[in-house]
Amino acid sequence: MKQYLEHAISLAEMVEGQTGVNPPVGAVVVKDGRIIGLGSHLKKGDKHAEIQAIDMAGNDNVKGATIYVSLEPCSHYGATPPCAQRIIDTGIQKVVYAARDITLPATGHKMMADHGIDVQYAPHPRAEQLYASFFTSKTTAHPIVTVKVSASMDGKQATDHHESQWITSKAVKADVFKLRHMHDAIITGNGTLTADNPSLTVRTQDGCHPARVILTQSGNVNWDATLFHDHLAPVYVYTDQPELVSPFEHVQVVQLPDTAIETVLHDLYTKGFGRVLVEAGPKLTSQFLASEFISTFILYLAPKIIGGQGKYQYFQTDGVTPLDQLNTFEIVHSEMIDTDMKLLMKRK
C-alpha cells in the first residue's frame, strides 16, 4: 500500500538534519494489514531505520511481514551490519523502497532478491526530493549547502549606511531558528561577527544548536563576539593564516592552505558535517550563491525597497556572467511569514 511507503518517507523527513553525513531514512513493518514496527535512523553510528523497525516489531513477529523503507536497504558492513542481511535473516517476505542508493557499489535489492524476497522499487517524488542533494553531497564529499538571505524586495541586506535591523519581521526570526535546527553547522564570515554580533543559535523549545563556523582570511578575528563566549555549541574558525591560534580552549582554529569555500566544505564533510547553512554578509553569501555547491536557496523578502547605490546587495560578483550561464533555481515552495515572503529554491 502506497500509504505505508509514504509513512516511511515521513519518518525519514522527521529526522532530516540530525543524521550528519548519513541519509535520513524511515521504515515501517506491516503484517496482516497492521503496522507492527516503525523506525528512523536517528543519528550517524546509531541503528539504521530498518533495524529500529524490526526491533520494535520483535524478531519473532516479522516472519512473513512486509517492510517499507524510504531508501534501498544497505548491503555493506559500515558502522553497523548490513540491513539487507537482517531482513533476510528475520524471514521478511517483501521489501518496498522509494529511492535507490546510487552512492553504494553493491545493491541491497539484488542481495535480498537472491534470497527469494519479493523486492519492489517504487520511486516516489518525495523520496527523490529528500535524497537528491544527499547523493550529490556524498559523491563529492561536501556537505549539503543551504544559503539563507533576508533582504528587501530590491535585493539588499542593508542600506548603504549598513542599517539592517530589522528588515524582515520577528516571525522570520522564528522560522530561521527552525532552519538552523535542521543543519549541523552555520557558516558565517568574520565581518558579520563585528557588524551584527549574532549568536546563530536556536532559541526555541527542544531546538538543537548547530556548530558555528567562522571563515577568516585576514585572521583578524573579533574574539569579543558573543558566540565565542556563550558555550552553547562548538565554534570553529577556518583560516589560511598559519599563525592564528585560538585564545579559548573550546574554540577550534582550523588552518587550511586556503579558505576557498570548496576547501572549507570538504574539511567540514570529513569532520562529519552533512548539512551546513550559510548566513553571512554579501561577500561570503555571493561566493556560495555563485558556486556549484549550493543546493537550496532560502530567501526571505520584506515588502520594502531600500535603494541607494546597493552597497549591500546580497549578490555581487566581480565579473559579469551571461544570462544563460547563471546559477538558476526552481521555486519549490513559497509562503507568507507574517508580512514577508519566504521563497525556497533548489538549484537546477
Add this chain to the structure above:
Amino acid sequence: MKQYLEHAISLAEMVEGQTGVNPPVGAVVVKDGRIIGLGSHLKKGDKHAEIQAIDMAGNDNVKGATIYVSLEPCSHYGATPPCAQRIIDTGIQKVVYAARDITLPATGHKMMADHGIDVQYAPHPRAEQLYASFFTSKTTAHPIVTVKVSASMDGKQATDHHESQWITSKAVKADVFKLRHMHDAIITGNGTLTADNPSLTVRTQDGCHPARVILTQSGNVNWDATLFHDHLAPVYVYTDQPELVSPFEHVQVVQLPDTAIETVLHDLYTKGFGRVLVEAGPKLTSQFLASEFISTFILYLAPKIIGGQGKYQYFQTDGVTPLDQLNTFEIVHSEMIDTDMKLLMKRK
C-alpha cells in the same frame, strides 16, 4: 443578502481599468428574491451602473425592489443626472451599498433617505480595496499608479552588460498583457525605447491597447522606435524641451515646465487617464517607486541571480533613506507564473 452586494462588487471589478478617471461601479436590482437587473459603469461619460441595472429591469418593475451597489449612488449632476434621483423616481424601496464616496461633497445616502428610502451602508473589504486608490487619485488629481518590474531574485533588471532578454518566462509576458489591458496608459522612458524597443501593446484576444507615454528630459527622442510607427494606440511624448516637435501627426508632444513625475501625472489625469502603468528602466522605475504616487507594485521574480556590480538594480537612489522612512508595501497576492513568482504589493 450579502451575496447580492458581492455580485455588485464583482460587476464593478469586471470593468476595473475601463472607466478612465471614473470609479468602476456595479449594481444589482433584486425583487421577490430574484435578480431583475444587472449593471456596470462601462465607460466614462456612459450610463452609471445603477441606471444600467434599472434600465435592464424596466422602470415598471423596479417599484418596491432593492438595489445593491458597490459604491454610494451619486447625488450630483455630472456627465449624467444623479443616480439617487433616478432611484427615488422609480420607487425603489431599499438601497444597499458597499463603499462611501468620500470624494463628493453631497451624499446620495442622505438624499435618498430623505425621500423615505431604506438606505444601508454595508462596508465590504473588497469594495474598500477597489476604491482606496481611486479616492486618493481623485482627491490629488493624479492617476492611480502601478509600477511593474521584472527582475532576478537579487533585484536586477539586466546584467551589467545590459543583457535582459529573457529574465522572466514567456508566461509572465502574457500576464503583463492582462496588466496593460487594465490600465489607460503605459509610462516609459526614452532610454527603454532605444534599449528594448518595446511595443507596449496587449497582444491577446480582445485586449485593449493602452496609450503609450514617453518621458524625455533631453528631448533627444528615438523616433525610429516601433511604437511610433505601429498606429495601435495613441502615443504621447512628455518633455521639458520647448523646441521639441513631433515628426508624426499621430504622435503628440506635450511640453511641460518640467518632467517631474508629479507634473506629468497631473497632466495625464486632466487628459482623462485614470490608471497608469510604469514599465521602465531603473531610473524612471526608481523615481516612481520612491514617490508618494505609487499605489501598486507588481514584481515578477525569476529564480535567477545576476550579481555583478548591480548597474541595473531596479531600485537605485542617490541618497540613503533610513529603514523607517522607506516606502513599505503589503504583499496582498502572490502567485507562481510558470517558473517565476509574481508578487502584488500595495503601498502602505
